[in-house]
Amino acid sequence: MDKINICEKLDLFNDYWSPKILGEVNESYVKIAKLKGEFLWHIHEKEDEMFYVLKGLLIIKFRDKDVILNEGEFLIIPKGIEHMPVAEEEVQVMLIEAKTTLNTGGIRNERTVEKLERI
Amino acid sequence: MDKINICEKLDLFNDYWSPKILGEVNESYVKIAKLKGEFLWHIHEKEDEMFYVLKGLLIIKFRDKDVILNEGEFLIIPKGIEHMPVAEEEVQVMLIEAKTTLNTGGIRNERTVEKLERI
Numbered sequence: 001m002d003k004i005n006i007c008e009k010l011d012l013f014n015d016y017w018s019p020k021i022l023g024e025v026n027e028s029y030v031k032i033a034k035l036k037g038e039f040l041w042h043i044h045e046k047e048d049e050m051f052y053v054l055k056g057l058l059i060i061k062f063r064d065k066d067v068i069l070n071e072g073e074f075l076i077i078p079k080g081i082e083h084m085p086v087a088e089e090e091v092q093v094m095l096i097e098a099k100t101t102l103n104t105g106g107i108r109n110e111r112t113v114e115k116l117e118r119i
Numbered sequence: 120m121d122k123i124n125i126c127e128k129l130d131l132f133n134d135y136w137s138p139k140i141l142g143e144v145n146e147s148y149v150k151i152a153k154l155k156g157e158f159l160w161h162i163h164e165k166e167d168e169m170f171y172v173l174k175g176l177l178i179i180k181f182r183d184k185d186v187i188l189n190e191g192e193f194l195i196i197p198k199g200i201e202h203m204p205v206a207e208e209e210v211q212v213m214l215i216e217a218k219t220t221l222n223t224g225g226i227r228n229e230r231t232v233e234k235l236e237r238i
Contacts, residue, residue: 050144
């Protein structure tokens, strides 16, 4: 049982859209990721997903609105809601997600990360 | 589905050791709390618990060691491990906990908060 310094962990990688697992709390993983550019429209049919912005500005697009998240803000996207994260500049986020959550939701393509790295 | 600004929520209360619910992600609550002084030794027999320090310095005492958490650091305390948080000065934390988690674990006394406020 060791403490984790999030900034130190963020310094360990530079790839975008590839969440890393920092720990697990009950049925959830605590992850961090760096995001830049557009992701893809997707849905997590059975899992809520929490995006907490550590650095930068993240836009989460929905079919009927955009939500803009600044540093220190979070959004919980309920299961079943289609969304697409967009980061015009690099954004650093912490994610709280069910262990079963796939980054691309119900879609599997070249952006899917099947096996997440633990750092 | 609204975004949450954690600093704004922290400004809404001043009581210590009384976690407030900000949202829910699957089986977990996202909570914030202000801590000052000593809490009490307790165990969550069935639930892991995540302490993430937003501001200040938090000591989490275990029977065999102390863990000191600075701003931007977190610790996940696995279920079944006895612990006691101590804050010499005010600390602000985010907690990720199972919805079933009671702040005092297996103990019920005057420090137990049975019904958490949502803010």
